[in-house]
Amino acid sequence: MPPILEMSAIAKEYYGNRVLKGVDLSVDAGEIVCLVGENGAGKSTLMNILFGMPVVHATGGFSGAVKIAGQRVAIDSPFKAMECGIGMVHQEFMLLPGFTVTENIKLNRELTSSNPLSSVVGALSPSAGKRLESLDFDSMTRDARAALARVGLEVESEATVGGLPVGHKQFIEIAREVDRHKARILVFDEPSAVLTESEADRLLETMRALARDGIGILFITHRLDEVMAVADRIVVLRDGERVAQLAGSEASVGRIAELMVGRKIEKRDLPPRSFSVSDAELALDIRDLVVDMPGEPVTGATLSVRRGEILGIGGLAGYGKLGIANGIAGIYPGRGTVLKDGLPLPLNDPAGSLARRVAFLSEDRRGVGLLLDESIELNIGLTSLQVQGKFLRTWLPGLSLLDAAGLRAHAREMIRWLDVRCVGPEQPVRRLSGGNQQKVCIAKAVTLDPDLLFVSEPTRGVDVGAKQRILDELVSLNRDRRMTIVVTSSELAELRSVCDRIAIVARGKVSRVLAPDAADVDFGLAMAG
Amino acid sequence: MNAPAEHRNFDWMALARKQAVPITFVALCLTLCVMSGQGPAFLAGEVATRLARNSFTTLSLIVPVLAGLGLNFGIVLGAMAAQMAIITVVHWNMAGLSGFLAAALLVVPIAIAFGWLVGLLFNRAKGREMVTGLIAGFFANGLYQLLFLFLVGTLIPFHNPALLLPEGYGLRNTVNLAPVNYALDDILSVTWKSGQGMAWTVGSADKTQPATGAVPSTGPESAGAGSPVKIPISTFLLITGLCLGIGWLMATKLGQDMRAVGQDMHIAEVAGIPVDRTRLIAVVVSTVLAAWGHLVYLQNMGTLNTYSSHEQIGMFGVASLLVGGASVSRATVWQALLGTLLFHTLFVTSPLAGKTLMGDPQIGEYFRVFVAYGVIALALALHAWKGGHQK
Numbered sequence A: 001m002p003p004i005l006e007m008s009a010i011a012k013e014y015y016g017n018r019v020l021k022g023v024d025l026s027v028d029a030g031e032i033v034c035l036v037g038e039n040g041a042g043k044s045t046l047m048n049i050l051f052g053m054p055v056v057h058a059t060g061g062f063s064g065a066v067k068i069a070g071q072r073v074a075i076d077s078p079f080k081a082m083e084c085g086i087g088m089v090h091q092e093f094m095l096l097p098g099f100t101v102t103e104n105i106k107l108n109r110e111l112t113s114s115n116p117l118s119s120v121v122g123a124l125s126p127s128a129g130k131r132l133e134s135l136d137f138d139s140m141t142r143d144a145r146a147a148l149a150r151v152g153l154e155v156e157s158e159a160t161v162g163g164l165p166v167g168h169k170q171f172i173e174i175a176r177e178v179d180r181h182k183a184r185i186l187v188f189d190e191p192s193a194v195l196t197e198s199e200a201d202r203l204l205e206t207m208r209a210l211a212r213d214g215i216g217i218l219f220i221t222h223r224l225d226e227v228m229a230v231a232d233r234i235v236v237l238r239d240g241e242r243v244a245q246l247a248g249s250e251a252s253v254g255r256i257a258e259l260m261v262g263r264k265i266e267k268r269d270l271p272p273r274s275f276s277v278s279d280a281e282l283a284l285d286i287r288d289l290v291v292d293m294p295g296e297p298v299t300g301a302t303l304s305v306r307r308g309e310i311l312g313i314g315g316l317a318g319y320g321k322l323g324i325a326n327g328i329a330g331i332y333p334g335r336g337t338v339l340k341d342g343l344p345l346p347l348n349d350p351a352g353s354l355a356r357r358v359a360f361l362s363e364d365r366r367g368v369g370l371l372l373d374e375s376i377e378l379n380i381g382l383t384s385l386q387v388q389g390k391f392l393r394t395w396l397p398g399l400s401l402l403d404a405a406g407l408r409a410h411a412r413e414m415i416r417w418l419d420v421r422c423v424g425p426e427q428p429v430r431r432l433s434g435g436n437q438q439k440v441c442i443a444k445a446v447t448l449d450p451d452l453l454f455v456s457e458p459t460r461g462v463d464v465g466a467k468q469r470i471l472d473e474l475v476s477l478n479r480d481r482r483m484t485i486v487v488t489s490s491e492l493a494e495l496r497s498v499c500d501r502i503a504i505v506a507r508g509k510v511s512r513v514l515a516p517d518a519a520d521v522d523f524g525l526a527m528a529g
Numbered sequence B: 001m002n003a004p005a006e007h008r009n010f011d012w013m014a015l016a017r018k019q020a021v022p023i024t025f026v027a028l029c030l031t032l033c034v035m036s037g038q039g040p041a042f043l044a045g046e047v048a049t050r051l052a053r054n055s056f057t058t059l060s061l062i063v064p065v066l067a068g069l070g071l072n073f074g075i076v077l078g079a080m081a082a083q084m085a086i087i088t089v090v091h092w093n094m095a096g097l098s099g100f101l102a103a104a105l106l107v108v109p110i111a112i113a114f115g116w117l118v119g120l121l122f123n124r125a126k127g128r129e130m131v132t133g134l135i136a137g138f139f140a141n142g143l144y145q146l147l148f149l150f151l152v153g154t155l156i157p158f159h160n161p162a163l164l165l166p167e168g169y170g171l172r173n174t175v176n177l178a179p180v181n182y183a184l185d186d187i188l189s190v191t192w193k194s195g196q197g198m199a200w201t202v203g204s205a206d207k208t209q210p211a212t213g214a215v216p217s218t219g220p221e222s223a224g225a226g227s228p229v230k231i232p233i234s235t236f237l238l239i240t241g242l243c244l245g246i247g248w249l250m251a252t253k254l255g256q257d258m259r260a261v262g263q264d265m266h267i268a269e270v271a272g273i274p275v276d277r278t279r280l281i282a283v284v285v286s287t288v289l290a291a292w293g294h295l296v297y298l299q300n301m302g303t304l305n306t307y308s309s310h311e312q313i314g315m316f317g318v319a320s321l322l323v324g325g326a327s328v329s330r331a332t333v334w335q336a337l338l339g340t341l342l343f344h345t346l347f348v349t350s351p352l353a354g355k356t357l358m359g360d361p362q363i364g365e366y367f368r369v370f371v372a373y374g375v376i377a378l379a380l381a382l383h384a385w386k387g388g389h390q391k
Helices: A043-050 A053-058 A078-083 A099-106 A116-124 A125-130 A135-150 A167-180 A196-212 A224-230 A252-263 A323-330 A350-355 A365-369 A374-390 A404-419 A434-447 A465-480 A492-498 A520-528 B002-018 B020-035 B040-059 B062-064 B073-089 B096-121 B129-151 B233-250 B253-264 B265-270 B275-301 B313-323 B332-360 B361-390
Strands: A005-014 A017-027 A032-037 A062-066 A087-088 A185-189 A215-218 A233-238 A241-248 A281-293 A297-306 A310-315 A335-340 A358-361 A392-396 A398-402 A451-454 A485-488 A502-508 A509-513 B175-176 B190-192 B197-202 B229-232 B304-306
Touching: A005 A043, A005 B275, A017 A032, A017 A043, A017 A215, A032 A043, A032 A196, A032 A224, A032 A252, A032 A451, A043 A053, A043 A185, A053 A233, A062 B229, A078 A087, A087 A167, A099 A135, A099 A167, A116 A125, A125 B197, A135 A196, A167 A185, A167 A196, A185 B020, A185 B190, A185 B253, A196 A215, A215 A224, A215 A520, A224 A252, A224 A520, A224 B275, A233 A252, A241 A252, A241 A323, A281 A323, A281 A485, A297 A323, A297 A335, A297 A485, A297 A502, A310 A323, A310 A465, A310 A492, A323 A335, A323 A358, A323 A451, A335 B275, A350 A358, A358 A434, A365 A398, A365 A434, A374 A398, A404 A434, A434 A451, A434 A465, A451 B233, A465 A485, A465 A492, A485 A492, A492 A502, A502 A520, A509 A520, B002 B020, B020 B313, B020 B332, B020 B361, B040 B229, B040 B233, B040 B275, B040 B332, B062 B233, B062 B253, B062 B275, B073 B096, B073 B175, B073 B265, B073 B275, B073 B313, B096 B129, B096 B275, B229 B233, B233 B253, B233 B275, B233 B332, B253 B265, B253 B275, B265 B275, B275 B313, B313 B361, B332 B361
Parallel strands: A017 A241, A032 A215, A032 A233, A087 A185, A185 A215, A297 A509, A310 A485, A310 A502, A358 A451, A451 A485
Antiparallel strands: A005 A017, A005 A062, A233 A241, A281 A297, A281 A335, A392 A398, A502 A509, B175 B304, B190 B197, B190 B229
C-alpha cells in the first residue's frame, strides 16, 4: 500500500531565498510522524505548501510532487487540500466565539433539509437552493456529539465556545477535523502549546486513537518529550533540508535536539575588547521578571547582564524570549525586580527606561520601531528629541523649535556611518529595504546614546548581506562605545557568532546560560526546557 | 432569607447593565409622555401609526448587523429606489392595492441593483462600512437630485404636468400619493374612538377621512384628543411576517453563513464560506427590505417629499435600532420593534413636551431634531459604557 501522504523533493524560494531545498516526507495510514526543527527550519513553509496556502502561490509556487494515497495531486488552495482529505488543527484557533460547539464543529458543513422556498430556488439554481435550505440542528448535534466522544471531550454541544477554557477549544478544533468524513491526514501544528499537562496527555491519547482508526498524523511540536511519547517516526528539518529521519524507538531527546540545532556558522573572529567584563559589574540584574506579552509570556525570568558584554537571548517561539526585552522597555505590562547599575528600574514606563539610558529596538520594526511615512532624519532624531530634548533650539523661554540643520547634519553622519542605502535624509523610511530600515532603527538607538541596548530580532526580514553588516555594527557599538548589548534572536547561529554568553529561555523562564561554543545537545536540551 | 434576596438584587444589576440603553429610553419616554400633557389615547394612536409606518424599515437593518456589516446606512438607496418606483406607479395612474403591489414589484430590480453596488463598495471598505454607507448615501442623493431635478423631462421622456415643475422638466417638490394612500393599511384595519368602541374595516375605507399623522410634522393641533385611532392590522400582519421571515432566514444555511461571516471573516473564509458574496447578499436583502419598508411608509404618509423623504430614513432607522438595545454587532427582531416604539414615542412627545415647557411651537420643533440626533449619540455612548463593563 502506498503511503497516505508522500511529499517528494519539495523546494521553495521566497524572493531568491531558498527556504526548502528538496525535502522528502511521507506519512503512512495509521502512523504518527513528528516534524521537528528550529524556527525558520522550513516547517511552516512545508505545511503551507501541503495546504495550498495562497502565500505559496503568490510567490511563484514550489517544485516537487505531492501524492495522496499514491495519486499525484495539485493542491492549489486550502479547499483543494480539504477535498483531498487533509485536515489541519490550527495553532491559532479557527473557532467562532459566538457559535455553539455544534455550530463550530459543523462550520460550513452544516446539515440541511429542504424547504418550499429552497426547492423553488433550487430548481433554478441548485447552489442557491442549497444555501436556502434550513439547518437540521438535530442531525448536526448528533454528529457533533459523536465527534466529541471520539476525541474524548465531555462538553455540552449547545455551549457557546467563547466561554470555554482554552484546552476545550483545542479539542473542539480536533473534533471538527475528525467530523470531516473524508479526513485521512491530520496535521497538528503545535497543538499542545496552550494546553495544561493533563490536557496534553489526553491530546496524545486522542492522537493515538485516531491513528488506530487509520488516519495518518503529522505532528509538529517543540516539546520533545511529546515527540518521544507518541512518534512512530521523527523527521528533523534544518535550514530547509531534511537532516535526519529516525524511528521513534531509536530516538532520544538529546539526539533530536542536537540534530535540530546543528552547527551552521563557523566561529568568527571578533575584535578584542579594550576593557574587561566580569560578574563584578552588572549592567542589569533581572529577578523574577513576569511579563504579560501575548504569545510570548515571561513567567519569572532571572538573569544578570554584565556591563560591557553582548548577551544573547534565544529560545523557541512562544516560550517568552521576546517578552524579556519588551517588559524591561515598558512595551508590555511587567512586574518583578530589575536593577540597572544597582538602582531599581521602573517597569511599565517606556519614558522612564529611556531616561535611564536603556534603548530598545523592537522586533516589530514597522509597527513599534519606525514612523513609516516620516523621513529618515525624523525617525533617527524623534525619540531623542522627545525624551532628551536633543535637536531643539530655544528661541524664547518656553518656545523651542526643531533645529532642522543640526538634525540633518546628524542624520547624514549616521547614514554615512551605517551605510544606509537611501536617496537622502528626507526619504520616507517606508521605501527602504528591511535591512536599511533596521539600520535606521540602530541609528535611532545610537542617537539616544544609551549604555544598555536591547535589540530584538535584528536580522528578521533582512537579506544575507545586510545581516552580516548589522551584526558587525552591533559588535562595533559594543567594542568602540562600550555599549552593553542584549540581542534577542530566533536564530541561534547568529547569537553564537556575536555573543559572549547566551541565555536560553524556555516556558517563560531562563533555563540555562551557555557559552556560544557549548555543545549543540546542550542548546537543544535547554530550548526544550 | 437574605441570600436569595441578595442574589436577586445582583441579577437586577446585571440586567440593568445589560439593558442599559432600552431602560434609559423607557424612562425618558415615560417622562416625556407625562410632560407632553396629552392623553394616553392620543399617544397610543400616534405611536401605533408610526410603529406601523416605520418598523419595516428598522427591521431591514438587522440582516447586515448579523452579517458583520454594522448599521447599514446604505438603506437610503433602498428608500430612493422605493421613491422611483412609487413615482412611476403614480405616473402610470395605478391606484389602490394593485398600484402598491406594482410598486413593490417594480422596486425589487432597482433595489437589488443599488444593494449590489453598495455591497461591492462595502466589500472594498471592510471594517468601515458604516461611514462608507453614510457617505454613499450623500453621494447617491446627489445623483438622485440630478436624475429628478434635471434629467426627468429632458433626457428621460416624461410628460405629466401634475408631477413636473412648471419649467417642463424636474419633478415637483411634493408628489401627491393619494392614489396609493393607505393601500396596504386599509386591507384590514380597526378604528377605535373613545366612547364609541372599535370598528373593523375590511377593504378600502373612504379616502376623505383625515388620517392620523398624515403629515410628517403632525403637531398637537391637527390631532385633537377625541379623534379616532386607526390601527392598520394588515400592515402589522406584514411586519409580523417579516419578523418570521428574518427568523427563518437566519435558520438557513445562508443565515448561518452570514452569522459566521459576521463574527470573523477570516475564520469564515478559511472554512470555505464565500465571504464577499455572503456580505453582498446581506446588503442586497437589506436594501430590498428597506425599499419595501419605505413603500409601507409612503403609502401611509400619502405624500412624497421628492427631495427629502428618503434623506433621514437611514438615520432614523439606525437610531430606532440602537434605542432598542441593539449594537453594531448584535440585533434582534424584538430590539428593532422595541426601538421603533421608543424612538417614535420620543419623536411624538418631545415637541409637545418642548411646547408645554417653553410655550413655543418653534422650540418644540427644535426639540424634535435635537432628540433625533441626541438619541443616536446617547445610545452609542451608552453602548460604549456597556462595552467598557464587559471588558
